[in-house]
Every structure is written in C-alpha cells, then in structure tokens.
Amino acid sequence: MAASTLTEVARLAGVSPATASRVLNGSARKPGKDIAERVRQAADSLGYIPNAQAQGLAKSSSGLIGLIVHDIADPYFAAIARGVQEAAREQRRMVLLATTGGAPGEEKEAVAAFAARRADSIVIAGSRSSRAEDGDQNAELAAELDRYCRNGGQVAVVGHPVVGAAAPEGYHVVSVPNQELAAKLAVELAAGWDGDFVIIGGPEGLFTSDDRIRGFQEGLSRAGRGPAEVLRSSFNRSGGYDAGLKLAARIKAGGTGQSGRPAGNGLGIFAVNDVMAIGAAAALRTEGLRIPRDARIAGFDDIETLRDFRPALSTVSLPLEEIGRLATRATAPPTADGDEQDYAPLPVTGKVMLRRSTETAD
Amino acid sequence: MAASTLTEVARLAGVSPATASRVLNGSARKPGKDIAERVRQAADSLGYIPNAQAQGLAKSSSGLIGLIVHDIADPYFAAIARGVQEAAREQRRMVLLATTGGAPGEEKEAVAAFAARRADSIVIAGSRSSRAEDGDQNAELAAELDRYCRNGGQVAVVGHPVVGAAAPEGYHVVSVPNQELAAKLAVELAAGWDGDFVIIGGPEGLFTSDDRIRGFQEGLSRAGRGPAEVLRSSFNRSGGYDAGLKLAARIKAGGTGQSGRPAGNGLGIFAVNDVMAIGAAAALRTEGLRIPRDARIAGFDDIETLRDFRPALSTVSLPLEEIGRLATRATAPPTADGDEQDYAPLPVTGKVMLRRSTETAD
DNA sequence: CTGTTAGCGCCTTCAA
DNA sequence: TTGAAGGCGCTAACAG
Secondary structure, eight states: OOOOOHHHHHHHHTSOHHHHHHHHSOOSSOOOHHHHHHHHHHHHHHTOOOOHHHHHHHHTOOOEEEEEESOTTSHHHHHHHHHHHHHHHHTTOEEEEEEOTTOHHHHHHHHHHHHHTTOSEEEEOSOOBOOGGGHHHHHHHHHHHHHHHHTTOEEEEESSOOTTOOOOTTEEEEOOOHHHHHHHHHHHHHHHOOSOEEEEEOSTTBHHHHHHHHHHHHHHHHTTOOOOEEEEOOSSHHHHHHHHHHHHHHHHHTOBOTTSSBOTTOEEEEESSHHHHHHHHHHHHHTTOOTTTTEEEEOSBOOGGGTTOSSOOBEEEOOHHHHHHHHHHHTSOOOTTOOOOTTOOBOOOOEEEOOGGGOSOO | OOOOOHHHHHHHHTSOHHHHHHHHSOOSSOOOHHHHHHHHHHHHHHTOOOOHHHHHHHHTOOOEEEEEESOTTSHHHHHHHHHHHHHHHHTTOEEEEEEOTTOHHHHHHHHHHHHHTTOSEEEEOSOOBOOGGGHHHHHHHHHHHHHHHHTTOEEEEESSOOTTOOOOTTEEEEOOOHHHHHHHHHHHHHHHOOSOEEEEEOSTTBHHHHHHHHHHHHHHHHTTOOOOEEEEOOSSHHHHHHHHHHHHHHHHHTOBOTTSSBOTTOEEEEESSHHHHHHHHHHHHHTTOOTTTTEEEEOSBOOGGGTTOSSOOBEEEOOHHHHHHHHHHHTSOOOTTOOOOTTOOBOOOOEEEOOGGGOSOO
C-alpha cells in the first residue's frame, strides 16, 4: 500500500511539507496563489492521495462512522443502512459496517473495533434484548459504549436505549414509537374485524418485538377486546412461517380461540414485522388457506421490497431511511453554533397502512 | 477520541512500550509468562484499546476492505454485501461501505477514498457500463484502480472486468455467467411456450443487462425462435413497472407480436432482473391482467425476499452471498504457500428455476 | 527475552 | 506567508 507522500509532493514542488499540507488539505491559512498552483500540480503529477490514517493519527479523528446491524441483507436494516450511508456522504464521512446477528456480545466487539479504528461516531440499528441470558453481555456492551462516549465518541441508538447505559454526553436515541403505532394498528384492525386476534411475536425480551406486542394488546383493550394470544418464534421469515403452520392447523380444525368463541371464521393475525408476516402468509398458503378470506394478516415496517406482495400487506409504515439519516445526523460533530440538543430523543412517526391482506369483505 | 495508549500501559506495567506491544498485539516473539500477565492486567485496568490508525500507519496495512455497490438497500447488493461481510469477518477485517448509484465517476471517487484509507482490498459489486457518455469516467476509474493495484492493493470485480483495466497484479474477477444462464433460461422457457417473447432490459451499455439480453436471444435462437423484441428502461422496479404498463396495453389490444403472429394468447416476458420482473408483474396486475394466464414472466437473480411472491417467479438463481464471499477471499493477502491463482476468473454457477409465473397450463 | 532507537505520513505549534 | 521541529500511537529493526 505504498504511495507517494506529502513530503515527496513538497520536494517536487520545492516547498516545505507544511506548506504542501496547507494547500492540499484544508487549512485555515491560505498559501500564495502561485505556490499553491505549483503544489497542486506536483500532487497530481505524482498521483498523490493523502493517507487518511496518518491524518487521523495527527488530528485524532477519522471521518469514520460505524454502523451496527443484525444482518445487512435484512431489508429492514438495509433500508436504514441506506439512510446512514446517505447522511454520511453529506457529511463527507465513510461508513464502517459490522453485523452481529443481534448478539449483544458481538455488538460489544463491534463497538470495540470501531473504537480501535477511532470512528467518530457509531450508529446501532439492531434492537436490543433484555433476556436474562444476555445480561452480562448487555452490561459489557453498555460499559464499552460508555467508555467510547467518555473518550469523545458519539453514539446513536435506533429504537431502544441500550440497557443500563448511563446516558453520558454524546449518547443519542432515535426512538421509534413502536408501542403507540402497534396500538393504533390494533384499533383500526379491530374496527373491521370482530373475530379473534393472534400475535406472532419474536423471542421474549427483544425490545422491538415486546413493544409491538404490548402496543397491540393495548390497542385491543382500547377497542374493548380481550388480549390476544401470543405465539413466540424467531424474528425472521422462518419464524413467521413456523408460527403460520401452527395457526393454519388451528384454523383448519375450526377450533376455538382463546376467547372461547368459535374461530371457524378465521383469525386476525398480527406479526411483529413484515418479514414474519410474509412467512406466516406463505405457510397459510401452503396449507391451502387464503388471505384475507381464511385469515387476515398484518405486519410492521412496510418493507419496500414487499410492497408488491399480494394480497397487499397491511402494516405500519416506518420511515426507515429517514431513521438512518436522523441517527447519523445526531452523531455529527457539534455545530459551531453550539446548538446541540443532545440526548433529546429524536421524533419519528409512522403510519398505519390498511391494505388488502386485512380486508374483511372478501 | 482520546484513550489510553500503549505507552501508558507499558509504564503502568513497568515495561517498555515494545514489550507491551509484543504481548498485546500479535508478535512472533513471545515475552515471558510473568511479564505478559502484568501487561495484560495493566491493559484492561486502563481499558486499553489499540489505535488501529497508528498500527496501520506503522505496518502499512489497515485490515480494511472496501465494498462498492450501487445501492445497499437493493436486495441484490445487500445479499452480496452479506457474503462480503461474512468473509471479511473470517479474515478479521472490517468492511468500509460506499454506494455509487452505478455512476463510474462515483466509483472512481470511492476507490480513491478507499485508497486514502489504505484499505487492503476493494470489492466492486456494481455492474459497469460501457455507455459512451461514461467513457471518460470509466477511464478514470480504470486508472485509479490501476494505481491502487500498483501500490499493492487487491481488487475483485463482480461480473465484468472494469473497462480498460490493464489487469495488473492484484486484479481479480469473479465472473458471473450471465449470458450462458440467460440462454439456458430461454431454452427452457421456449420449451414450454410457443408464443412471442419480449425482453425488458436495462439501459443500453449496462454489462449485466446486455449480457443477459444477449444470452436470452442466443437461447431463443438455439431453440429455433426468432429474436425477441427488447424494451429498454431503468434497471430497477420502476423500470420494470413502466415497461409492464406498455406491455399490458399491447396484450390487451391483442396486437401482433414482432413475429407477425397474433399475440392474443399473451406474451412471454423476460425481465433482466427479479426486481424489474416484479415491477412488470405489478403493472400487469394493475391493468387487470393475470400471470401466467395472460403473460408468462421470468426474472433473474432469485432474490430471497421475493421468493414468497405469488405467482412464484421463474428466474435464474445466483449464489449472491457466495459471490460476495468469493470476491472477498480472492483479495485476501497471498497465502504463505504462494499458491496464488491471481486473475484466474473464479467460477460461479447459477441455476434456472422454473416456477409458477411461467407455467403454461393455467 | 527485553529495551532503545527510528521512523510510518501527517498536522501543528512556534519562529523566522 | 513560509519553514523547522515535535509529536500523534504504534511497530520493526537493532542492541544489550
């Protein structure tokens, strides 16, 4: 990875490295027009490319922003990543990517790695969990983040704060009103369907999932309904599929729902994210059931790639890209104006989208 | 971004920085057990995190791998990115992300930025174009890559070689048999459908698109058919949608195809990628047409998120993640064994998947 | 096996 | 305005 250095450029231009530095890389003081031109010519005649590592070392700041996701191929994270990337480019920064599969231990590692690379800021997009088994690692993650912030790093977390994080300076949260929106969804669904509801949730302890479940139940109650049964499975397509299989059996058996009334006229299914909903729908279809005739189904996120799915999936639309952008901007170096609004949770809103998959009149 | 330094650790442990370095960061020589322990304790009592920038400067290698894609939210690229990320982790490297929208100018910028950060290698996943308007920028990109390689960088390109790249040492190509696979697809489709075919392609000059079009035509000819008409539009969902609208009109008019025979019994549509195919299908549906009754439709890529689409989309399955992994591995530092197989195009195979969307018996 | 001495490439005081 | 000197944190040759 050798390349021509600033010193070489300077020599070629017959000036000191300091001067060359001033003209090539932004400095307050502007060298003379004539000399500047000479330096510039020397630079691109040599194909000079500044060594960002050295610059970073000297200035102790890297222009790097670290992004942590569960899985970059998951459309939810991919959409957020796009927003982060966009905002990063605006700020002329580059993004470093880390994927963790959602394990707090891995997230801690990622934070450490970013810290090692002296990333100026970190965006954590994956939802955190409060499972007891993850307790230790969550604590370690919190400690790592804490240290990172104390060393001047900026971090933005999407969704929920990191468990046990002490909210030091430089710690921002982009909160997503999962609970509220899920409640709204429940209310609207309940208005058009008077049968039983079932929730397909992620593993217990996953904040995003738990919030959405809680919200949905709250909405049901607000609509004068009893709480829905909750089926737990993994937070992805196959989790949805598995749950869907179980529900299909139940629907076909024409069994009774939790409320005791016959469920022979189908079920209202709420999957805590779109990908799970699609999985569940696929399972129902596999079992010969039809949507929305035999079961109404709704998801959450409004994933773009899934919009052409038929029947169109009812869901809650979230401004994923915008969330990524917001998170990134929240970690931007403080403006010279000093108008920092640290730690003030940034507002994000979503929108209930009722579509074909929950239409009550077939 | 201040943090404790190696020197501080060394002082605390009562040893020289060199020794501390040897125990903390991998070195050939192993310090004494006793001293090592002291250093390690000092290190984590201080919460020491090595400064990767400094390490990189000193060793002139950064452990960074740059990934260039058009759009990280596009499931095609997201899948490749996942593979890259995975392989990078195996090699204990981090990935730097750049998105370019496919513009060669941006790609050149990205390469320069990676070079500045002294990335050890670069993976270019976006398909290149040979449009005349892009000529200059393509040349610049080639030059930039060339320089990067000459300075010891490793680059892997997915799909097509960069136009005009001189294939210096360290330049690898993971070639995807787009043409061959498209031909196969055409042959198989032609076996089950004797009506007209139409191709929905991307903009002229886009290699990936052009190769697939060429291959499809070749396959048709191999099956004793005349060439299909080609509709050009943008290489994404909306491009497919637009083209789909036009075709819908044509189908509904029951017009005649290029071959002169009535097209009243529908059309065989090949969209050069899945996302476009889905867009086209959506357009047809909007116009009240049904698939495969009124039109058979096939895509390319076999995007995972789209597998639950109904009717299931016929397509060509590509091992996207594997491609990402291969590309990444190709750029790994030469093995000590010296068994480098530089520039030998790595083999990738795909598979034609005939599904419901092209079933001939409705 | 350990410590000392030089840089890696750049930026930033400080004098000139 | 320009140049000279020192240091950012670490590693890699050398000595000891």
